[in-house]
Amino acid sequence: MSHWLFNKEHKMFRQSVRKYFENELLPHVVAWENAGEIPKTFFKEISNMGYVGIRFPEEHGGSESDFITEAVLLEELGRYGTGGIAISIVYHLTALSLIAAFGTEEQKEKYLEPAIRGEKIATVAIETKRNEQLSSTRQGNGYQLNGNKTFVTNGVSADFICVTANTDDGLNLFIIDCKLPGVLVQREIKKLGWRASDTADLVFEKVNLEQSQRLGSEHEASEQLKQINQWFYVMLALVSISLSEKSLEDTIRYSKERKQFGRTINRFQVLQHKMADMAVEIEKSKNLTYRALFLLNEGEDAEMEATMAKVHAGEMAKKVTDSAVQVHGGMGYMMETPIQRYWRDARGLSVIGGTTQALTEKVSSLLQSTLEKDTKEYTKS
Ligand SMILES: Cc1cc2nc3c(=O)[nH]c(=O)nc-3n(C[C@H](O)[C@H](O)[C@H](O)COP(=O)(O)OP(=O)(O)OC[C@H]3O[C@@H](n4cnc5c(N)ncnc54)[C@H](O)[C@@H]3O)c2cc1C
Structure with a gap:
């Protein structure tokens, strides 16, 4: 660290x-x-x-x-x-x-x-583009919300949710009290990993909202999310990195204790290389993530860097925790060690908050505009 x-x-x-x-x-x-x-x-x-x-x-x-x-x-x-x-x-x-x-x-x-x-x-139920599942219609001075949102973390336990919904062809963010009439947990979902946290599908049935429950100005949600997502992606990348680092540490420790063929398994070169590869992957992710973190801390835009960091860290965590299972042999498959939990947890990190594929698309489109901006910046004089 x-x-x-x-x-x-x-x-x-x-x-x-x-x-x-x-x-x-x-x-x-x-x-x-x-x-x-x-x-x-x-x-x-x-x-x-x-x-x-x-x-x-x-x-x-x-x-x-x-x-x-x-x-x-x-x-x-x-x-x-x-x-x-x-x-x-x-x-x-x-x-x-x-x-x-x-x-x-x-x-x-x-x-x-x-x-x-x-x-x-608290929690969020957000889409950065048009929200197909949820819409809000204007009603008097306020809005009425109708629709549903699948997969909401803290969906059962939350007291309030920040939700995106379409209104008159623009995206709005609302803060919704979970006790409001019409806010319902449709089902609590069982998951491969992250089993301590609850995940729910939520339904919003004729939920009447005051104007004061809108967050920011009308139709500003996409811009608001563009800003907040930068920190959201970095948070997910940081969690991916430290989970991977912990699984490498546990793996190194285990490899120094477990004996096979008269020696500890850390003496097998093939496993030494596997652990070295895990460390290199973690380090690559750290450098991407810490650069995004540095920019955010300086108050600069880090959309590209944060998105790249999330994409790399989510994929890296899958590889590293999978190698951890492999080095642990049969023990890595057993529920009595945390290694299986690291592997189950890591699997979700390339999915939530935008899949690797969707965010790679985003990186690709950001690259096009960055190139144009850089060309203008360095050829202006
Ligand atoms: C455990 C869990 C908790 C969650 N918690 C929350 C929460 O609290 N709040 C919240 O708002 N959301 C939450 N989500 C939703 C999560 O952000 C979405 O599941 C995720 O963004 C993927 O969307 P999807 O499930 O609709 O998959 P889909 O978008 O249907 O993806 C299906 C496939 O299509 C690919 N794909 C999709 N779009 C593109 C694209 N543009 N280019 C290329 N390929 C693409 C994907 O990579 C994937 O392989 C949670 C999800 C999970 C699994």
């Missing part, structure tokens, strides 16, 4: 978060996966530790730190919050980031502040 991006304060913060998660989170992961539930008290506890409010303004209960401090939190969550705990927090923080960036003072008081205090759980 040593890198010039992280200063002395970031390193001290990492030490304290790691200790906290080792003691207060890791011992519960298996039980929470088996129960299919993250206790609400966990949100309260990490809020009390100041972890939820890291980047949010002090006036709303946060500590107004930088992106790099929050990145440390996400990396440590990726290591210890396997089984979907890290993913649940990523969606929670994404919703809060939307409200912090685009919400009115009233919206921040009503939603952001109690979430920072650990009293409310």
Whole structure:
């Protein structure tokens, strides 16, 4: 984890978060996966530790730190919050980031502040383009929302959701209280991985919304998401990297203990190379991700870098955790080691938040416009 991006304060913060998660989170992961539930008290506890409010303004209960401090939190969550705990927090923080960036003072008081205090759980149900499943029609001064959204993390446990819906041929973002009449959990879905976090299909049936529940101006959602997705992609990449790093560490440790043919398996060159390849893949992902993190922390646009980071990290995590299973041999296939969970968790990381294929398309179209911009920039004089 040593890198010039992280200063002395970031390193001290990492030490304290790691200790906290080792003691207060890791011992519960298996039980929470088996129960299919993250206790609400966990949100309260990490809020009390100041972890939820890291980047949010002090006036709303946060500590107004930088992106790099929050990145440390996400990396440590990726290591210890396997089984979907890290993913649940990523969606929670994404919703809060939307409200912090685009919400009115009233919206921040009503939603952001109690979430920072650990009293409310949030999530997002978003599409960056036209939302085929959900639409909102104008009704008096407000809107009526109808339709559904498949696969929503924290869909059962959330108190409020940031939702995109089409209105008059433009995309809007709304904050929706889950207790509003017409907001229904259609079904809770069982998953290959991330079993501690709940995932639901949601239905919105004639949900009446006040104008004050729209986030930002009319038809601004695509632009808002373009901005917030940069941090969302980096958060997912950071979780992918630290999950992969943890599975490499566990693999190296196991290879030094397991004996076959009279020697420990770390003496087999074929396995040494496999572990070296895992490390190289992780390092490549880190460099892409830390560059995007650096740009965001400097307040610069990182759309291309963040998208590339998410694409690479999602694919890398699949490869690295698969190699971890292989080096563990039969033991890697057994539920009694965390290696199988790393592998199951990693499989979702190239799917959620935009699949590798869809985001590669995006990188490709960004490349075309960047080339034009760069050509103009360097030939203008
Ligand atoms: C466990 C889980 C939790 C989730 N939680 C949330 C949540 O909290 N909030 C939320 O909003 N969403 C959530 N999602 C939705 C998630 O973001 C989508 O599943 C993901 O973006 C893929 O969309 P899809 O499932 O519709 O797949 P599809 O888009 O139907 O993809 C099917 C295939 O088509 C390919 N494809 C699709 N588009 C393109 C393209 N443009 N170019 C090339 N190939 C393409 C895909 O790569 C894939 O191979 C969650 C999903 C999962 C699995």
